[in-house]
Amino acid sequence: xxxxxxxxxxxxxxxxxxxxxxxxxxxxxxxxxxxxxxxxxxxxxxxxxxxxxxxxxxxxxxxxxxxxxxxxxxxxxxxxxxxxxxxxxxxxxxxxxxxxxxxxxxxxxxxxxxxxxxxxxxxxxxxxxxxxxxxxxxxxxxxxxxxxxxxxxxxxxxxxxxxxxxxxxxxxxxxxxxxxxxxxxxxxxxxxxxxxxxxxxxxxxxxxxxxxxxxxxxxxxxxxxxxxxxxxxxxxxxxxxxxxxxxxxxxxxxxxxxxxxxxxxxxxxxxxxxxxxxxxxxxxxxxxxxxxxxxxxxxxxxxxxxxxxxx
Amino acid sequence: xxxxxxxxxxxxxxxxxxxxxxxxxxxxxxxxxxxxxxxxxxxxxxxxxxxxxxxxxxxxxxxxxxxxxxxxxxxxxxxxxxxxxxxxxxxxxxxxxxxxxxxxxxxxxxxxxxxxxxxxxxxxxxxxxxxxxxxxxxxxxxxxxxxxxxxxxxxxxxxxxxxxxxxxxxxxxxxxxxxxxxxxxxxxxxxxxxxxxxxxxxxxxxxxxxxxxxxxxxxxxxxxxxxxxxxxxxxxxxxxxxxxxxxxxxxxxxxxxxxxxxxxxxxxxxxxxxxxxxxxxxxxxxxxxxxxxxxxxxxxxxxxxxxxxxx
Numbered sequence: 001x002x003x004x005x006x007x008x009x010x011x012x013x014x015x016x017x018x019x020x021x022x023x024x025x026x027x028x029x030x031x032x033x034x035x036x037x038x039x040x041x042x043x044x045x046x047x048x049x050x051x052x053x054x055x056x057x058x059x060x061x062x063x064x065x066x067x068x069x070x071x072x073x074x075x076x077x078x079x080x081x082x083x084x085x086x087x088x089x090x091x092x093x094x095x096x097x098x099x100x101x102x103x104x105x106x107x108x109x110x111x112x113x114x115x116x117x118x119x120x121x122x123x124x125x126x127x128x129x130x131x132x133x134x135x136x137x138x139x140x141x142x143x144x145x146x147x148x149x150x151x152x153x154x155x156x157x158x159x160x161x162x163x164x165x166x167x168x169x170x171x172x173x174x175x176x177x178x179x180x181x182x183x184x185x186x187x188x189x190x191x192x193x194x195x196x197x198x199x200x201x202x203x204x205x206x207x208x209x210x211x212x213x214x215x216x217x218x219x220x221x222x223x224x225x226x227x228x229x230x231x232x233x234x235x236x237x238x239x240x241x242x243x244x245x246x247x248x249x250x251x252x253x254x255x256x257x258x259x260x261x262x263x264x265x266x267x268x269x270x271x272x273x274x275x276x277x278x279x280x281x282x283x284x285x286x287x288x289x290x291x292x293x294x295x296x297x298x299x300x301x302x303x304x305x306x307x308x309x310x311x
Numbered sequence: 312x313x314x315x316x317x318x319x320x321x322x323x324x325x326x327x328x329x330x331x332x333x334x335x336x337x338x339x340x341x342x343x344x345x346x347x348x349x350x351x352x353x354x355x356x357x358x359x360x361x362x363x364x365x366x367x368x369x370x371x372x373x374x375x376x377x378x379x380x381x382x383x384x385x386x387x388x389x390x391x392x393x394x395x396x397x398x399x400x401x402x403x404x405x406x407x408x409x410x411x412x413x414x415x416x417x418x419x420x421x422x423x424x425x426x427x428x429x430x431x432x433x434x435x436x437x438x439x440x441x442x443x444x445x446x447x448x449x450x451x452x453x454x455x456x457x458x459x460x461x462x463x464x465x466x467x468x469x470x471x472x473x474x475x476x477x478x479x480x481x482x483x484x485x486x487x488x489x490x491x492x493x494x495x496x497x498x499x500x501x502x503x504x505x506x507x508x509x510x511x512x513x514x515x516x517x518x519x520x521x522x523x524x525x526x527x528x529x530x531x532x533x534x535x536x537x538x539x540x541x542x543x544x545x546x547x548x549x550x551x552x553x554x555x556x557x558x559x560x561x562x563x564x565x566x567x568x569x570x571x572x573x574x575x576x577x578x579x580x581x582x583x584x585x586x587x588x589x590x591x592x593x594x595x596x597x598x599x600x601x602x603x604x605x606x607x608x609x610x611x612x613x614x615x616x617x618x619x620x621x622x
Binding site: 013014015016017020021039040042043046047063064065066069070072073076077080081094095097098101102105106107108143144 | 324325326327328331332350351353354357358374375376377380381383384387388391392405406408409412413416417418419454455
């Protein structure tokens with residue numbers, strides 16, 4: 001089991017020498033999902049030794065360049081590396097034309113299926129779903145149509161207690177699935193095992209939400225309630241609150257307020273304006289409202305299960 | 312006076328962890344020219360502490376992604392940094408539509424003039440010319456329409472000998488210009504100073520040529536004859552000569568042959584296939600034909616006047 005995120009870019013608008021434009025890799029049980037894809041994302045992945053071809057689904061929040069200018073290069077690289085698996089791209093309408101025009105200019109006929117899905121800027125939608133996981137989009141409040149994304153494990157079945165497995169009873173796979181779903185068990189001899197006695201609660205499902213780019217926008221709280229980890233943009237600090245408002249961005253304090261109201265477990269701030277050379281004050285501003293806050297840095301990996309951080 | 316180049320990317324097709332896709336910055340007397348602009352070029356310039364806004368002219372050899380995917384990000388960054396000066400882009404027809412479509416998607420109205428010039432894939436053309444410098448394009452032989460570029464200083468006027476300046480003669484600015492152009496000088500007293508006695512030869516004009524991407528293509532020799540520095544692609548080695556031919560690329564030996572036949576002063580090899588982890592053999596192959604050969608590395612600067620190399 002794995003559920004981790006790796007920050008590939010944490011700068012706003014223009015890259016700096018230390019921060020690339022927006023991108024995050026999400027690893028849910030070794031299926032890789034990419035979220036936003038600013039210029040240089042594929043190079044960041046190479047530096048982090050991430051296996052590019054594991055990416056099956058790419059989610060683009062909106063069509064500002066710092067969130068998608070790296071996509072066409074990644075799509076081309078998949079082609080040059082001989083990819084055969086489908087690649088699904090979920091993005092606002094318009095991105096497909098941008099990619100196709102560039103592939104046409106180089107007379108490139110992709111050797112793998114590239115499938116675009118338009119996201120809905122007006123209401124939440126499930127974009128991806130399996131028995132174990134789902135990915136949802138939800139509206140944000142930005143200058144152009146923008147969505148956030150929620151990555152969530154589904155509720156897991158109940159776990160059989162080890163002690164039960166030592167009883168001398170005949171049991172089928174079907175019985176086990178029923179018990180995991182909450183049923184009592186009756187043995188061949190008629191002995192009744194109460195579900196509560198032979199099972200224990202499964203681990204809580206984990207979840208991660210991404211809110212970039214957006215103004216302070218309380219309607220998101222319902223979609224990200226109790227996420228283990230929230231990535232929220234904090235382009236500015238409170239002393240530039242009016243600029244943030246005008247440019248449809250958030251301050252660190254606003255990001256922290258959203259994290260607090262959503263009962264998030266942990267907050268990662270990102271999408272920093274290049275004007276801030278040091279971010280200590282920006283972090284302190286958020287921590288005054290929401291203690292468990294951290295600054296995004298390019299290359300940082302956070303494991304949602306263990307809260308372990310690696311670079 | 313300055314004439315230097317800085318390698319910003321030297322990989323073919325896909326970036327590696329150490330090499331970005333193609334781009335070279337040319338500095339002629341502190342006017343900056345960018346040649347090709349693969350993904351991540353603006354980030355490479357930031358790392359090399361290059362003043363982005365000094366770039367006035369960008370030349371794109373062809374519309375394969377590894378030569379232009381970084382352009383739209385650079386254009387956006389100029390906008391976000393408040394540029395007001397014109398930016399001229401010389402490229403094959405089609406690039407303007409690609410850039411405009413992406414700016415439209417983000418509802419960006421550039422605040423500076425962006426002017427596109429179509430290059431001619433069939434014959435050489437002067438793209439840029441001042442009293443001191445010129446930039447020419449010339450055809451290469453690649454899978455899609457591609458041009459190389461020549462950056463050249465013009466012949467400088469003759470230099471007045473210091474000894475002449477100590478003579479006690481009345482002389483006007485107009486007289487000096489005539490002498491520099493080759494005229495003798497006659498003083499008020501009727502004394503004749505022969506031009507050969509009072510002037511010396513000016514420094515030889517410097518030149519730099521860029522040939523990427525191309526098959527081995529002898530017609531280029533006429534356009535790059537006696538360049539001080541030639542950058543030629545060497546995607547493959549001789550053992551893959553047939554692959555090079557098929558993919559419209561060159562081997563290291565072919566690049567060296569062009570340098571030798573063009574009487575180049577120095578050869579820089581670049582655009583290496585990602586298959587080569589070590590390039591010693593590729594370099595040796597070229598040096599067997601043309602001794603003064605060097606491998607491009609990202610961040611390398613070469614001063615054409617002094618042949619000094621810095622990183």
